[in-house]
Amino acid sequence: MGLLNGRVAVVTGTSRGVGVGIARELLLEGATVIGCSRSALPALPAADGIAGAAERSAQWVCDQGDHGSIDQFVGRVVDTYGRIDILVNNAGGTVPSPSVESVPSLVSRIQGAPTSDDDYERSVLFHAFAIQMNLISPLWFAIRVYRQMKEQEGTGSIVNISSGAGHPAGSPTLVSYGAAKSGLNHLTRSLAQEWGPKVRVNCLALGPTMTENFQSFVLPDDDKSGRQYFQKVPLQRAGEPREVGRACVFLCSGQADFVNGTTIEIDGGMLPGVLYEAGLKTITDLL
Ligand SMILES: NC(=O)c1ccc[n+]([C@@H]2O[C@H](COP(=O)([O-])OP(=O)(O)OC[C@H]3O[C@@H](n4cnc5c(N)ncnc54)[C@H](OP(=O)(O)O)[C@@H]3O)[C@@H](O)[C@H]2O)c1
Secondary structure, eight states: OOTTTTOEEEEEOOSSTHHHHHHHHHHHTTOEEEEEESSOOSSOGGGTTSTTTGGGEEEEEOOTTOHHHHHHHHHHHHHHHSOOOEEEEOOOOOOOOSOSSSOOHHHHHHHTOOOOSSHHHHHHHHHHHHHIIIIIHHHHHHHHHHHHHTTSSSOEEEEEEEEGGGSTTOOTTOHHHHHHHHHHHHHHHHHHHHHTTTEEEEEEEEOOBOOHHHHHHTSOGGGTTOTTTTTTSTTOSOBOHHHHHHHHHHHHSGGGTTOOSOEEEESTTOOTTTTHHHHHHHHHHHO
16 A cells, blocks of 8 residues: 555656656555646656556646646646645746846746846746745645645645755855745645645755756866765765655655644755755856
């Protein structure tokens, strides 16, 4: 028996990266998993190679920047599967910028933010986009899913995927992203207080995690395994998406029934600030 047998889980941002590792671990523990992304895919990538997982998974389009799209997506999940027990708010992310007041157009383009030829306008749009995607959209998703959870039998679990950039020490090069993730940690506590005992709300603050984008845009070309890069991190490596998935399984299972409103750091024991300079180098080399 899996720890999550019979549970229906929504995971955002499952077309690549950390979301694939999360969806896969939930599937391996028996959950039905419905993932989403802006890009259309024929099936949930995480289901690949797991016997029977294709029948209890789906990958549908949803743009979390549009609350109407979230409403439609969640409605479709409930119409199809009858309930939602788990939400993992994973979609989000950013690209480091060498200056907060003048965001280079390359950084803005890689991030996928609305852009402009005007330097000031491009910078303010970039920051608004980071806060929308890493704070406001997860709140929209949580609200829409809670409205369903409170009407159904049993208790629900929401996990917000945050970042070490939200640490109170500050996050130069990731100013708006860090502020958004710090807000996500705070919002986790507030929602846990509003929504208990019906729904538990927790948060995972990730350190660097090995994804395709992390390898392309952060790790230097001559150190793609990160051997040099992670020397100042006690465990001397990045996290893996499946390790984030294991922590999600714990938080959403009966093993964490009394864990609520908390943010767990999952970063190999990294101290704040040790990688900001190194993390910017690949981008500045591209500029
Ligand atoms: N990787 C790290 O080192 C790291 C470190 C700390 C925290 N995190 C956090 O972990 C989470 C996942 O990051 P990642 O590294 O896996 O990012 P990623 O590789 O860029 O993947 C992001 C996922 O979210 C989807 N997505 C993006 N915008 C979306 C939108 N508007 N609506 C719906 N889906 C959207 C993407 O698919 P589409 O593009 O097709 O929409 C993709 O599936 C983020 O919250 C990030 O802040 C990551």
